[in-house]
Amino acid sequence: MPESASKRFVEQVGAWRVSGRRRIPDRAAAPDVPPAEAPLVVALHGGTYTSAYFDLPGFSLLDRAAAAGIPIVALDRPCYGETTPLDPGTETIRNSAERLDAIIAGLVAQSAEPERKIVLLGHSIGAAIALAIAARQPSWRLIGVAVSGMCLESPPEAGAAWSALPETTMVELPPALKDAVMFGPDHTFDPPMPGLGHHADAPVPRAELIDIVMGWPDIAGDVLGDVRVPVYYRLGEFDRLWVTDAEQVARFAAALSTAPRVDAALMRGVGHCIDFHRLGAEFQAGQIDFALGCGAATSDSA
Incomplete structure (x- = not known):
């Protein structure tokens, strides 16, 4: 695989080690973006992937952000890469959020x-x-959140499937199974996917998989109701891990009741890993435009 222009890093932050990838902006390619309007994007990968998810050749959000004049850091979440793990069995959404809030600070x-x-x-x-x-409500200057690949409800069979996973701390999904759930129909993606995506594969904490299916529906309303920054949200039409329809997207958007602005849509022609599909570049361009818009909207108070 070609070497990326991003820089791998491992740093000590207080009591924790954190690893990931950085990409500095290409100012020559984006001379019209004032540095004051270019926020730092901090990207968090999903389960069974490392930060490399955002940096695969031809599909790299890091490259596209840098070309648009945006600095970006993709972190390895706790239990991934060289980042200090959470205690076994405690790898929940809220615990991960608490740790990453402190790490980003x-x-x-x-x-x-x-x-x-x-x-x-x-x-x-x-x-x-x-x-x-x-x-x-983190202490650092958060001005927006862009999210994808999750919603409010998983298909009924998902809970039973995850509960049947081996009773081990970490689970490694077989490539064929992973491809079946991460991608839409064959016509929605081109080579080198799905094979290239496996360069970002990693074992996933079993507790994390259980929590997103069994725990998230119970806390989603409270979490979404406390988000007080603009939100950009996309759910793939062929996302096999969530119930996907316009009603679900509308409910998700409505739950973001204190967010000043919500751009939410069901994206046609893509599966769970939207970035890796034919429309991935269009999707990433939307995320980048959202980040730049958030930066421009707050530039007067910078």
């Missing part, structure tokens, strides 16, 4: 721009965690 404090505006971006379980972080 530490990274910001250690940076050269401690007042930098931040847009959180999350996929799947990472999306639920991003929203839970936003609901905590």
Whole structure:
């Protein structure tokens, strides 16, 4: 696989180690984007993937963000990469949100721009965690949240399937099973997918899988109701991990009752991992435009 222009990092933040990938903006490619209007995007991957999810050749959100003049950091969540794990069995959405809130605060404090505006971006379980972080009203300067690959209800069979997983702390999904749930029909993606996507594969905490299916529906209303920044939300038409229809998207948007602005839609022609489908570039462009819009809207108070 070609080497990425992003930089891998491992840093100590207080008592925790955190790893991930960084990509600095290409100012020559985006001279019309004032630095004050370019927020830092912090991306959180979903279950069974590392931060490499956002940086695969030809599908890299990191590359596209940098070309648009946006700095971006994709973090390995706790229990992934070299990031300090949570205690076995405690890998829930709320616990992950608490830890990552503190990690991001530490990274910001250690940076050269401690007042930098931040847009959180999350996929799947990472999306639920991003929203839970936003609901905590973090001390750092959060100005928006872009999420995908999650909703309010899983199909009825999902709970039984995850409960039947091996009684181990970490679970590794077989590639064929993973492809079946992460992608839409064959006509929605091109080679080198789905094979290339496996370069970002990682074992997933069993407790995390159980919590997104069994725990998230119980806390979703409270979490979404406490998000007080603009939200950009997309759910794939062929997402096999969630109940996907216009009514679900409308309910999700309505639950974001204190968010000042919500852009929510069901995206046709894509599966769970929207980034890896034919329309992935269009999807990522929407996320980037959202981040830039959030930055521009707050530039007067920068």
